[in-house]
Amino acid sequence: ASGLTSAQLLKRLDSAVLPKLTAWGKAQLVYTVMAGTEDFQRCASGTCTPTASATYANIQSMCSAVRNATGASIIVFTLPPANLSANSDSFESFRQDLNGLIRNGGSCSYTVADVGSDALIGQPNQWSNVYYYQPNGIHLTRAGQAIIADYLNTALKGLPAPPAPTDEILNYQTEAPTLVALPNGCVRIIVDTWVYTAWGSRKYAPYYKDSCPSLGPLFSQASLVPPQNAPPLPLHIAAAEHGTITTITDNSSAAVVYAAAADQ
Incomplete structure (x- = not known):
C-alpha cells in the first residue's frame, strides 16, 4: 500500500493482509515489504523524530505477524534514495541506517532485496536521474520499476522450493x-x-x-x-x-x- 508509514502498514495487517493470505490456500506464500520513506517524511514535516530503529522494529513486527499467521516467506527491500527537499540530507542518513539494519537482519528472518545499493537507482542523489525517477524524485519510472522487479525476481528464485504436489x-x-x-x-x-x-x-x-x-x-x-x-x-x-x-x-x-x- 503506497503512501503509508510502517506503523500504518503494521496496523492494517489483521484487517487487510492476513485474511487474504490465509484465504489464498497455497502451499507457498510470499509477503514483501518496502517501508521507511513515509516514516521519515511524515515525521520531518510534523512533531516526531524519525528513527531507523523504530521503523525497523515495525518491519520486524510485520515479519513476525505474517510468518506466525501464515508461514509465508518474507522479502524486505532496502530503500532507494529520495528527494525530500530540505530534508534530503537527513533522509539519506536515515536511509543508510535503516538499510544497514535490514541487511543485518533480526529475530524474524527474511530475504533481502537490496535495491538500496543498486548502481543505477540506489546511490545517494540518484533520484535526480529522470530516466529512472519521476520528476518528484521519489517515485520510480517504469525503467526504475523494472530494476525493482529484477531484485524481486532474484529474491523469489532464492526462496526454498515449495513442497512437491501431493493429494495427501x-x-x-x-x-x-x-x-x-x-x-x-x-x-x-x-x-x-x-x-x-x-x-x-x-x-x-x-x-x-x-x-x-x-x-x-x-x-x-x-x-x-x-x-x-x-x-x-x-x-x-x-x-x-x-x-x-x-x-x-x-x-x-x-x-x-x-x-x-x-x-x-
Whole structure:
C-alpha cells in the first residue's frame, strides 16, 4: 500500500493482509515489504523524530505477524534514495541506517532485496536521474520499476522450493449442511467440504444424499467418503458443529455418500 508509514502498514495487517493470505490456500506464500520513506517524511514535516530503529522494529513486527499467521516467506527491500527537499540530507542518513539494519537482519528472518545499493537507482542523489525517477524524485519510472522487479525476481528464485504436489489430505473443513425438501416428501442433505492438502486447498463438489424412504441413524453413522482413499468424515460432525439438522431421527440403515473431486 503506497503512501503509508510502517506503523500504518503494521496496523492494517489483521484487517487487510492476513485474511487474504490465509484465504489464498497455497502451499507457498510470499509477503514483501518496502517501508521507511513515509516514516521519515511524515515525521520531518510534523512533531516526531524519525528513527531507523523504530521503523525497523515495525518491519520486524510485520515479519513476525505474517510468518506466525501464515508461514509465508518474507522479502524486505532496502530503500532507494529520495528527494525530500530540505530534508534530503537527513533522509539519506536515515536511509543508510535503516538499510544497514535490514541487511543485518533480526529475530524474524527474511530475504533481502537490496535495491538500496543498486548502481543505477540506489546511490545517494540518484533520484535526480529522470530516466529512472519521476520528476518528484521519489517515485520510480517504469525503467526504475523494472530494476525493482529484477531484485524481486532474484529474491523469489532464492526462496526454498515449495513442497512437491501431493493429494495427501491433511484436514477437512465443512460448511453448514443444507436440507432441501423434495416433492415426494423426502429430504436431500447437501454438504460442501473444503479439503486441505500439502499442495493447497480444494473444494469438493457438494456431497448429497436423498433420504427416502426413511432417514435412519443418518446423522450418527453416515460418512462422507471422498476419493483418494482419504479417511471418512462423519456427517454427524458437520451437523453437530452447525447445530442445524439434529432433530431428524429414524431407524433405517446408514448412508455413505461419495462425490467426485472438483478443483476450486
